Amino acid sequence: MPSHPHARAFLLAIVALACFVPHARATTLIDQEYVLTNGGFEAFSSAAASWRRAQTFTVGITGTLSEIDVFYGGTGTFSGVNILATVAGVPAGLAGTGTVLSQNSGMAAFSVNLPVTIGEVLAIEPIVSSGFPSWVANTHGIYAGGSDYFLNAAIGFPNFTATCAPPTPECVQNNFRTFVDLPIATPLPTALPLFAAGLGMLGLLARRRRKVTNISG
Numbered sequence: 001m002p003s004h005p006h007a008r009a010f011l012l013a014i015v016a017l018a019c020f021v022p023h024a025r026a027t028t029l030i031d032q033e034y035v036l037t038n039g040g041f042e043a044f045s046s047a048a049a050s051w052r053r054a055q056t057f058t059v060g061i062t063g064t065l066s067e068i069d070v071f072y073g074g075t076g077t078f079s080g081v082n083i084l085a086t087v088a089g090v091p092a093g094l095a096g097t098g099t100v101l102s103q104n105s106g107m108a109a110f111s112v113n114l115p116v117t118i119g120e121v122l123a124i125e126p127i128v129s130s131g132f133p134s135w136v137a138n139t140h141g142i143y144a145g146g147s148d149y150f151l152n153a154a155i156g157f158p159n160f161t162a163t164c165a166p167p168t169p170e171c172v173q174n175n176f177r178t179f180v181d182l183p184i185a186t187p188l189p190t191a192l193p194l195f196a197a198g199l200g201m202l203g204l205l206a207r208r209r210r211k212v213t214n215i216s217g
Contacts, residue, residue, distance in 0.1 A: 026181040028066060032057045033177045034143050041073055041134035042148065042174060045082075045127050050153075053135065054084055054091045054123040054160065055174040056146030063180040065114040068098055068124055071107050071175040076131020078103060081110040084123035091123035091149050091160040106136070116180065121146065123160075124176055141173030148172035 034057075045052040059065075068081055078100055085095040098110035108126065116122070123146070126135070137148070148171060149160040164171030 026064070026183050028179050028181050029061060029063075031059065031061045031065075031178045031180040032145060034138075034141070034173050035071065035175050035177065036138045036141055036173070037136050037175060038138050038140065040137040040139035040172070042137045042172060044072070044078075044133060044135055045125050047079060047127060047129050052125065052151040052160070053174075054082075054125040054149050055135075055176055056086060056089060056091060056121055056123045056149065057176070057178065058145035059116045059118055059120040059122065059180075060145075061116075061180040061182060062118045063116065063182040065096075065112050065116045065178060066181045067101065067179040068110045068112055069107055069177040070110075070124065070126050071136040072133040073106060073136055074131070074133045076133035077129050078108050078110075078133075079127045079129035081112070082125040082127065083112065083114055084125055086121045086123055089121055089146075090162075091125070095122060123149065124178075136175040138173045138175075141171065143173045148174055
């Protein structure tokens with residue numbers, strides 16, 4: 001620490017300013033949402049995986065997928081949600097999972113932590129652990145970002161199959177909502193230029209002290 005009292009006070013002030021620079025925080029935005037219904041319901045995936053259902057959607061915001069909400073009727077509980085990658089828009093392998101955040105009043109919320117990119121097509125597959133809740137749906141809905149898919153090997157559908165015939169966009173659409181965390185870029189703190197100026201001042205003072213010492217000696 002420099003011995004000059006003004007220099008020491010200046011340096012302490014700069015350090016204090018740097019410590020109070022606010023950190024970057026993420027803001028959560030609703031990305032995709034489909035909440036229209038004509039009274040239709042569709043069966044969710046079962047824990048035994050003998051019957052599976054997934055709703056595809058297209059990511060609209062690059063960031064971190066942090067929450068998925070699905071809307072249901074009937075009674076039952078969920079064990080979690082699978083987020084599936086897609087191939088040519090059809091659900092395929094597992095991209096991530098989510099845990100139950102809350103479940104009440106016909107809505108189940110799942111906590112997710114999955115980096116996503118705008119334009120990426122993913123699929124939501126809620127998993128029922130008990131009871132018989134049904135996914136609130138629009139049986140003739142139009143959603144350009146995705147559609148309903150099902151899988152049931154017992155009746156001859158071993159792979160995910162669309163409930164509509166492409167390319168028509170009028171298909172079964174299940175009700176859902178996705179949230180994406182968007183990081184906020186932190187601007188250059190105003191304390192940094194002051195800190196640099198303070199270091200320069202301290203260096204100048206140190207050189208002056210050495211010069212005075214040499215002359216005195």
